[in-house]
Amino acid sequence: MEMYYHINNSPDCNWKIGDEIYFGHEDNYMWRSFAEKGDFIELNGEKYSSDLITRHAFDTYTSKFPAPIKMQGYHFNPILTIKEAIDSLGNTLRIIRELAFETIRNSFYPELPSRHKCIWLIPDNEQSYDFWKNILQSKHQKIFKVIIVNGKIHRAAQKWLIGGTFPLNETISKAHKYWKGEDSGNVEDEVLFEGKIRILEEVG
Secondary structure, three states, X not given: OOEEEEEEOOOOOOOOOOOEEEEXXXXXXXXXXXXXXXXXXXXXXXXXXHHHXXXXXXXXXXXXXXXXXXXXXXXXXXXXXXXXXXXXHHHHHHHHHHHHHHHHXXXXXXXXXXXXXXXXXXXXXXXXXXXXXXXXXXXXXXXEEEEEEEEXXXXXXXXXXXXXXXXXXXHHHHHHHHHHOXXXXXXXXXXXEEEEEEEEEEOO
């Protein structure tokens, strides 16, 4: 049985040595956060869509239109507005990427684990361990050594996930390369798994 590491950043994690845990029946935390969160700016106790507020702010900065009543209490700091717009754009692009990648997987690679339902594992080597431990730092971090009991696994190069305002055809091309495992074998690779793991030990 192959051994891997898994980094769990949930404050509610109560895994114990010997536990066997199945992944794949329900959406994982990453996809739920995309599906449920959205991007909002709170003004006067109410939430407004980030794109709407930043658009109104832009119109105000350019004197195109006066700020609407609901914008009372907004900071009207152009630098902060740019950051809000960039953050919102980044989240939207990630959602588009995840939808595109999952559509390609369903259509061409259905035998591989879904990014929406999988757990992420780390190969049992020191370089990969150190890379992902630093990337995924949090105050709730727990690191487990696990073995695969049964299931399906896929190793892919992380570079294909790097997104942007690319043409749709380029995103689709990256998705195919990701699911084909092209250029994988590096320390920063992602390992997706659906199935059952057993907890061997807590190592950090």
